[in-house]
Amino acid sequence: MSQVFPSVIITGTGSYLPKNVVTNDDLAKIVDTSDEWIRSRSGIHERRFAEKDEATSHMATAAAEKAITAAGIDREEIDLLIVATMTPDMPFPSTACLVQSQLGLGNITAFDLQAACSGFIYALNTGSNMLRSGAYKKVLIIGADKMSSILDFEDRSTCVLFGDGASAAVLEISEETNCGILGGTAGSDGSNPNLLYQPAGGSAQPASLKSVESREHFIRMNGKEIFKQAVRVMGQVSTDILNCYDYETEHIDLLIPHQANMRIIESLAKRMRLPMEKLHNNLDRYGNTSGASVGLALDEAFRNGRIKSGELVLLVAFGAGLTWGATLIKWH
Ligand code: ACO
Numbered sequence: 001m002s003q004v005f006p007s008v009i010i011t012g013t014g015s016y017l018p019k020n021v022v023t024n025d026d027l028a029k030i031v032d033t034s035d036e037w038i039r040s041r042s043g044i045h046e047r048r049f050a051e052k053d054e055a056t057s058h059m060a061t062a063a064a065e066k067a068i069t070a071a072g073i074d075r076e077e078i079d080l081l082i083v084a085t086m087t088p089d090m091p092f093p094s095t096a097c098l099v100q101s102q103l104g105l106g107n108i109t110a111f112d113l114q115a116a117c118s119g120f121i122y123a124l125n126t127g128s129n130m131l132r133s134g135a136y137k138k139v140l141i142i143g144a145d146k147m148s149s150i151l152d153f154e155d156r157s158t159c160v161l162f163g164d165g166a167s168a169a170v171l172e173i174s175e176e177t178n179c180g181i182l183g184g185t186a187g188s189d190g191s192n193p194n195l196l197y198q199p200a201g202g203s204a205q206p207a208s209l210k211s212v213e214s215r216e217h218f219i220r221m222n223g224k225e226i227f228k229q230a231v232r233v234m235g236q237v238s239t240d241i242l243n244c245y246d247y248e249t250e251h252i253d254l255l256i257p258h259q260a261n262m263r264i265i266e267s268l269a270k271r272m273r274l275p276m277e278k279l280h281n282n283l284d285r286y287g288n289t290s291g292a293s294v295g296l297a298l299d300e301a302f303r304n305g306r307i308k309s310g311e312l313v314l315l316v317a318f319g320a321g322l323t324w325g326a327t328l329i330k331w332h
Contacts, residue, residue, distance in 0.1 A: 008128040009180035009332045011073070012170040013299040014066025016059050017286065018050040024160070031156045038160045043262020047163025047287030049148040055089040057098040059166035060144035063292075064103055067299075071170035073138060075103060078170070080136040081110040082127050084119025084143045084291040086320070087150055088112060091201075099142065109136070116196070117258050117319025118186065119143050119291030120167060124315070124327050125184030127171050139171040143291035150198055152218035161261070162219075163287035167295025179310075179332045185241050186325035187233075195229070196221045196320040230264045230318040234326075235271040238316050241326045249274055251312050254301060258317035259283040259293040268316075280306055290319065307331050 023046045024035035038044055050059060060083055068075050081103075083096040096110035115122035120143035127139040144166035151159045174180055200216035201207055211217060234257060242248065249272050257265050262283055269276055280301040289296055294317050301307050309331055316326040 005132045007174040007176055007178070007180040008131050008171055009174040010169045010329070011172045012067045012069070012071025013168065013295070013302055014063045014068070014070055015165065015167040015292070015296045015299040016062035016066070017165045018048040018054060018059065020049050020051065021046050022049050027160055030153055031159060033156045033160055041263070042161055043283050044161065044287045045284045048165060050146050050164040056085050056087050056144045056146045056166070057089045057095050057102060059146065059164065060085070060095065060099045060142045060168070061102040063144065063166035063168040064099065064140055064142055067140065067168035067170050071172070073170065075105055077138045078105055078140045079108050080127065080130060080139045081105065081108060082113055082123045082139070082141045084113045084115060084123040084141070085145055086114055086116045086119070086290060087145045087147060095144070115319060115323040115325070116321055117260065117288070117290045117293060118317040118321070118323040118325045119319070120294040121184065121315055121317045121325035121327050122186055122323070124169065124181070125186055125325060128181045128184065131171055131173055137173070140168060141171065142166060142168040143293070143295045145290035145292055147288070147290055150217065150219050152215055154215065155218065157223055158219050158221050161288050163289050165286055165289040165292040165296055167292045167299055169295060169298070174332060176332060179330045182245050182328045182330055183241065184325065184327040185237060185244070186323070187237065188321050188323045190321060193321070194220070194222070195225050195322065227261070227264055229322060230260060231267040231271060233322070233324045234258070234268050234316045234318050237324050237326045238272060238314060241314070241328050245328055247312065247328070252278060252314050253311035254307060254313045255279045256294055256297045256301060256313065256315045258319070259286065259297055260288045260318070293317070
């Protein structure tokens with residue numbers, strides 16, 4: 001498929017990880033688990049947890065500062081800010097508004113986007129389409145989550161899997177043709193929201209003494225079902241977007257999947273017949289950082305020289321909702 005829209009390129013990426021490293025052994029001191037169980041079932045060795053006074057907006061702002069520096073632009077040039085998060089500082093105002101103020105941006109368009117672990121890809125696709133529409137000139141997207149704020153440290157089946165962090169990217173239109181973000185796709189299926197959710201704290205079940213006592217402000221997950229769906233859906237959406245742009249799996253130079261679980265990632269690679277060397281993973285060090293995950297891995301891969309000009313990079317994610325998405329990039 002030839003490209004008919006202006007090219008959108010990622011001109012800068014950045015990420016932020018809290019300093020506090022929490023190892024599997026640290027978690028084994030507070031919940032009935034072990035380093036061996038967590039490593040073998042998830043591939044995670046350690047994760048970062050933010051400080052008590054460090055909210056999602058603070059991590060998002062720190063990641064954004066790095067992306068803006070990498071892009072080499074003046075922050076005043078940014079005219080659209082999208083923050084993908086499922087752990088906003090507060091229900092309202094949006095975390096995007098808080099980040100807008102912390103970064104000292106002008107009175108630009110700023111909004112939150114909620115697509116759980118698919119958030120970075122949803123933001124990337126939305127931001128690039130808004131650039132292509134001509135309505136905006138420079139877009140800052142951020143994926144940030146303080147997962148430790150919604151983890152139940154009495155539920156060993158979930159609290160060992162997640163970590164905190166933020167990632168960001170600056171998107172701009174390029175004069176070059178046939179490069180940059182070739183296209184993106186995203187989908188959702190809300191027919192079974194209880195597979196992965198936070199029961200209380202919204203309008204369906206506002207905070208109450210009962211909701212706090214019954215620990216309903218924390219994540220609940222059907223891990224086995226999520227596992228199956230994640231492999232199937234990420235495989236399908238990857239194939240779909242490659243087909244759409246006349247590429248085959250063998251053309252992929254680098255696949256960056258959502259960093260949920262190493263067994264999910266290995267099953268995805270097997271399903272796609274892609275050797276593991278063609279994937280970039282950092283799950284072992286950061287766990288599942290939800291909305292930040294894909295952007296964190298992208299920033300790390302780029303800074304480590306794993307992405308070169310002309311290479312085909314596929315980003316793919318899956319999350320609560322259920323939501324999923326993929327973005328195909330020919331790096332400029
Ligand atoms: N430590 C020790 N034992 C544990 C732990 C733990 N942390 N957690 C569960 N167990 C026990 C269970 O209680 C169970 O014990 P039992 O047999 O005595 O009942 C046993 O381990 C096996 O539990 P399973 O649930 O069968 O373990 P499974 O092999 O399915 O692995 C896991 C569980 C890791 C959660 C897996 O299902 C998974 O990875 N699912 C996907 C989760 C995920 O990635 N979610 C997020 C993706 S979407 C998003 O990012 C928003």
